Amino acid sequence: MLYWWLQVYGPGSRGWESVAAGPTPVYLTARTACATVTAFLLALLFGPWAIAWLKSRFTERIDSASARLNELHASKNATPTMGGIFIVGSILGAGLLFGDLSSPLVQQALVVVSAFGCLGAIDDWIKIRTSRRGLTVAQKFIGQVIVSVGITGWLATTQPLNAWTQAIAIPLSDWIIPIGVFFPLWGSLVIVGASNGVNLTDGLDGLAGGCLIFAGTAFVALTYLAGHRVMADYLGIPHVSGAGELSVLFGAMVGAVLGFLWFNCYPAQVFMGDTGSLPTGALLGYGALAIHQELLLAVVGGVFVIETLSVIGQIGWFKLTGKRLIACSPLHNHFLFQGQHEIKIVVRFWIGSALLALLAVASLKIR
Numbered sequence: 001m002l003y004w005w006l007q008v009y010g011p012g013s014r015g016w017e018s019v020a021a022g023p024t025p026v027y028l029t030a031r032t033a034c035a036t037v038t039a040f041l042l043a044l045l046f047g048p049w050a051i052a053w054l055k056s057r058f059t060e061r062i063d064s065a066s067a068r069l070n071e072l073h074a075s076k077n078a079t080p081t082m083g084g085i086f087i088v089g090s091i092l093g094a095g096l097l098f099g100d101l102s103s104p105l106v107q108q109a110l111v112v113v114s115a116f117g118c119l120g121a122i123d124d125w126i127k128i129r130t131s132r133r134g135l136t137v138a139q140k141f142i143g144q145v146i147v148s149v150g151i152t153g154w155l156a157t158t159q160p161l162n163a164w165t166q167a168i169a170i171p172l173s174d175w176i177i178p179i180g181v182f183f184p185l186w187g188s189l190v191i192v193g194a195s196n197g198v199n200l201t202d203g204l205d206g207l208a209g210g211c212l213i214f215a216g217t218a219f220v221a222l223t224y225l226a227g228h229r230v231m232a233d234y235l236g237i238p239h240v241s242g243a244g245e246l247s248v249l250f251g252a253m254v255g256a257v258l259g260f261l262w263f264n265c266y267p268a269q270v271f272m273g274d275t276g277s278l279p280t281g282a283l284l285g286y287g288a289l290a291i292h293q294e295l296l297l298a299v300v301g302g303v304f305v306i307e308t309l310s311v312i313g314q315i316g317w318f319k320l321t322g323k324r325l326i327a328c329s330p331l332h333n334h335f336l337f338q339g340q341h342e343i344k345i346v347v348r349f350w351i352g353s354a355l356l357a358l359l360a361v362a363s364l365k366i367r
Helices: 002-009 028-055 067-072 084-098 104-129 137-158 180-201 207-227 229-235 243-264 273-290 294-300 302-321 331-337 342-365
Strands: 167-169 176-178
Touching: 028 084, 028 207, 028 243, 067 331, 084 104, 084 243, 084 273, 104 137, 104 243, 104 273, 137 180, 137 273, 167 294, 180 207, 180 273, 180 294, 180 302, 207 229, 207 243, 207 273, 207 294, 207 302, 207 342, 243 273, 273 294, 294 302, 294 342, 302 331, 302 342, 331 342
Parallel strands: none
Antiparallel strands: 167 176
């Protein structure tokens, strides 16, 4: 909306495109900053009302498969959940206001956030309103795959044909792995994996939110650089025309999660729920696909990867040996079982996430 107004009425509107790197407008950094601040303010202002509304309708039921974990989290019982609604609302609001809505990449990102937000809300609603623990694993997975395949197919039709199209870039090198017709399957793996990784990490007050802020900030930089022809050529990374517009959406995500974290820090007044964790994780996965940095996503989101691997390892090891690999998965619960305070665990995971995000961005120039 604002993008259209600036194109038509903004100062120097007739000449600004000529000085941009490719199709990236010179107002991009300002719009990204505005989207971040706006999303933060929307979450901060909308938060108290949303929490009060959720408290009267949607409160967390502590009912995991671990009796000891239920005991450790007993104080969190009846805390409002589905707080992701004001994360999603803030992202969409800021994105619609400051993003270029004619960009297919922006359109696809908005659909990702909306569709995964709806899927997460359904899962949370079932947990709260019934005795079940949400959608079954198969139901959730099928829903995620259907959306991911559709989005990945759409992305493939809007990408210009070049060496990077439907290929995987190898970090720290100029090598690529062409995958051709397998791109939708690969895309589904990336988006679904990122979505579930954030979901599994969302187990302690502020844990997923803080890690998302660092990962989202890294992707603000990565998408901006990928969309800037001069910087992309200098760094030797794939140049994706229009990818800079995604920095507006990632800025909005960072702002929205910052606003949410205001209420979610220990002791949490509200939980994110699948309503927030699924769409934010999916947005990270989609962003990585759009700029051909899927493998770098594993570094940026290293905390989410480790949390996911801890669950897979725990299940696999128990089936093989009948014993537990760690005290309780995901990994943050292992440290909780060891008696470490929740705040200490969360801050240490934040530190790890910040270092990984910095390492990923710094690696762009290491060849």
